[in-house]
Amino acid sequence: MRLSSLGFSLGSMNAMMEQQSALAKLQNQVALGTRVSTPADDPIASVHILELQRAQSESEQFAKNSTLAQNRLSLEEQSMVDVGNVLTRVRELVVQAGNVGTLSNNDRASIATELAARLDELHDVANRQDGNGEYLFSGYSTKTRPFTGGDGTPISYIADQGSRQLAISTTQRVADSHNGFEVFVNIPEGNGTFATAVNMANTGSGAIDVGSVVNRANWVPDDYTITFTAPNTYQVTDGATPANVVSTGTYTPGSSVQFNGVSVTITGAPAAGDTFTVNQSRSEDIFTTIGDVVSMLRAPAGNAVANAKLASSLQGSLQQLDQATDHFLGVRAEIGVRLSTLDSTDATREAMDIDLAASLSDLRDLDYAQALTKMNQQLVGLQAAQLSYTKISGLSLFNYLS
């Protein structure tokens, strides 16, 4: 083919310029260490890179959320430890007060004083705040002091039943606290099925124990009353109006009264007209439980009738305290489960972070060995082009004309 001199020059120039721009691009990649610097370099990879970077940033936030949840749950766990310590002491005191016959009214009053102090301590724990001044046990209303009253007045829960959740992964959420209702208020009464009580207006010295469930299948939840029609006969009625008689029997001290699958034992000498209640289990807050013991111990006792009532009540309170201890252990277990969920999610997240970083590096980062090899090739190519151009363009027939 004919070659025009201008065409040869322009063609060689173009070729060299292309080599140069390829080199410049490689140099840019090497300098930045990245393979993809604009979406056009590799559209699919660049979309993946955006998504991976987004996932990394999201993961960082989840890690922060998780740390925060961990801090709050640890704080709550510490509170539950404190609650447990208080309850242990309270139980000791109640057991001590249970020696009804040997204690004087003064002894009981001093036990009551310490119990009242313990009650205040528990109240303080329930109203505990975190470092930001937010109440730990007030649900969503973290600026509301959840338990009002105290100092002898009834303590009641005025916050809500919410429980704040934090996102710890795209799908998982974990609650960072319990509300006061769940922890301190909603404690099952009695043995969880029913609770017994002696009527404070009784004139006899009959006492009732906490009872037990003999056959759960026969239990019909209701509020039952055991009424002594005579000192040695009783009847059990349910809560309907008018009341239905569920069972009747002859009373022998120390023998059990059984009806609807439950069994309670009455001791002492009840008088005709005395009543005992076997109510279906509801819930009782821990403050009421302790508060009741305090007021019971402050009331004077000494005679057989009063002692019987006190003994029955203290036995019920002891059962209620055990119930509460179990309940608090349940809450602590839940905190533990949440913390371990956080741990395992953290582990998963960390593994995923490594994956993300590896994928990102695969997509975005430059393979230096490859790039530098390519760069060397380009350099050799450019040098060869330059050298050959000067050699060939120097060749001209005119050189030989003289």
Next chain:
Amino acid sequence: MADLLNTSISGLLAFQRALDTTSHNITNANTVGYSRQIAQFTTRQPQFIGGNWQGSGADVSSINRAYDNFLSSQSRSASSGFKQSETYATQAERVSNLFGNSTTGLTASMQQFVNSMQSVADTPNSIAARQTLLSQGQSLVDRLKSYDSSLRSFDAQVNASLGSEADAISSIAKGIAELNNQIKVGYSQTGSAPNDLLDQRDRLIDELATHVNVSVVKANDNSVNVFIGNGQPLVVGADAATMVATADPYEPTRKRLSMQSSVGTIDITNSLNGGTLGGVLQFRNEMLDPARNAIGRLSVALTDVMNEQHNAGMDLNGNLGGDFFSVGGVEVRANLNNAGNAGATVTRSDVGALTTSDYELVSTAGGWSMRRTDTGANVPMTGAGTAGNPFVADGLSIVVSGTPTTGDRLLIRPTAGAVNTMRMLVTNPADVAAAAPIAASATAGNNGNATITAGTVLNASDPALRTSATITFISPTQYQISGNPATFTYTPGADIDANGWRVQISGTPAAGDSFTVRDNSNGTGDNRNALLMSGLMSEGVLNNGTTSLSSAIGQFVGDVGVKTNQAQVTRDAQKVVATESQEAMQSVSGVNLDEEAANLLRYQQAYMAISQMIRVADTMFQSVLDAVR
């Protein structure tokens, strides 16, 4: 003797002209667009002397240029194609670079906004966290606006370059028309080709081809007619039309291209392709307009979902949340040429159905019809276009007004103007609605073990939303909701909807158990709404709920990348085609200096030989003279 001299002199003259031509070639070896010239030798008319036809020397009959019409038109269309793809690729690269930065890009801004929303969910009472959220929201808005304003400035540059392209084309057309005239005169006066003028004209046409695709038809009088677009005559003989950048009938600042000639002014924008002009128009149609609309649609969708969820929340002061962002509305523009006074009020009724296209509403004899401007496809509308029963199509609700004349047109731009006026409406950190306005609780002392969920808001505008309501079980399987005498059957875990809220109760309730759903105005530590808001970006919103905002951003950036990448590949391919056709043409028309050097030697030697012949003639004549002396 006389004949010998005459013959020699003819040779001297012929080779002088050949040497002149060679010198012309050598001198123009580096002139772009120059076609090498070749002196054609022919023998002179022989003389009949002494019964024989005696040769009488040589003449240069013509000087031709080495030129191939086919190759040059191929080269022109290749350079048109290359220039178009080069311009498009260059412009597209700018857009690609704009969205390319992954650390400051839209995805990163969006995720930072989501993260700061999570921080608010972590500590709903923290003013610092709320303030950070507002700053991140503002920077997200700023990011969207900066993209929009960059795209707007690209648009302004497109408009400016359309003006300069029009000027360049007009002035080249004028040059071609003048040369047409000179060439016609040159031919008619001498009967031979004015080679250098032809080269000049071809060069101008080549240059025109770098601006826009041309087709060239040669006329009988050796002038050429040049057509652009769909056969619009730019140059006819000695007359040239003028290209002007005219205002878009819908938008005065947007430029279109029209051809002005004796016939009138015709808008030929849609039929133009090739060259830098074609590249600029392609960039505007395929990249710029869709990108602006896509950014607009993202902003509209972000605003829509955020506002909806924020409205369903409660702020630190116990008030329901207001709107979080605001965006510009739908732009409606009437065509300047409309005869009637029709207008339209257009609102976005369904964000999920919005597209990235603009629409043209055309008044027909039977009413109005709508078509997409990107594909030209007709869009079916439901409704009657009245306030009570508006036209509904592609997520838009259209109410027409005024009196149209058949053929009147309205342009609807659903999202293009959204970002420009976008802003954050929440400025006080306490106004961030992180909490839910309602909270459910179980009554202390319930006999059953049933539990109630915290509750979600279905309809924030329900007037009874925050009114305390009690769900009371009249039996373990039936319940009533206060304020409603109806009795409902209890299914554990099923949705219970009332007063604009929804709760679920599960477990075993006892008769007489009750649950309360009430106002949550003390719930400053509640983060339910913030959690919901932080999940919005990954929820399906666009394309009828199939595409989340974050994947829409990915798609958008990917789309820009793919288009730019394609443009680059096309450019590289076209460059090869253009270079090859250029080389093919050069191989015919270009000057090769070695060839010219050889010619120079050849003609010089011939010239010297002929000079020798004159000496021989002289010697012969002297011998005759000497003989008779």
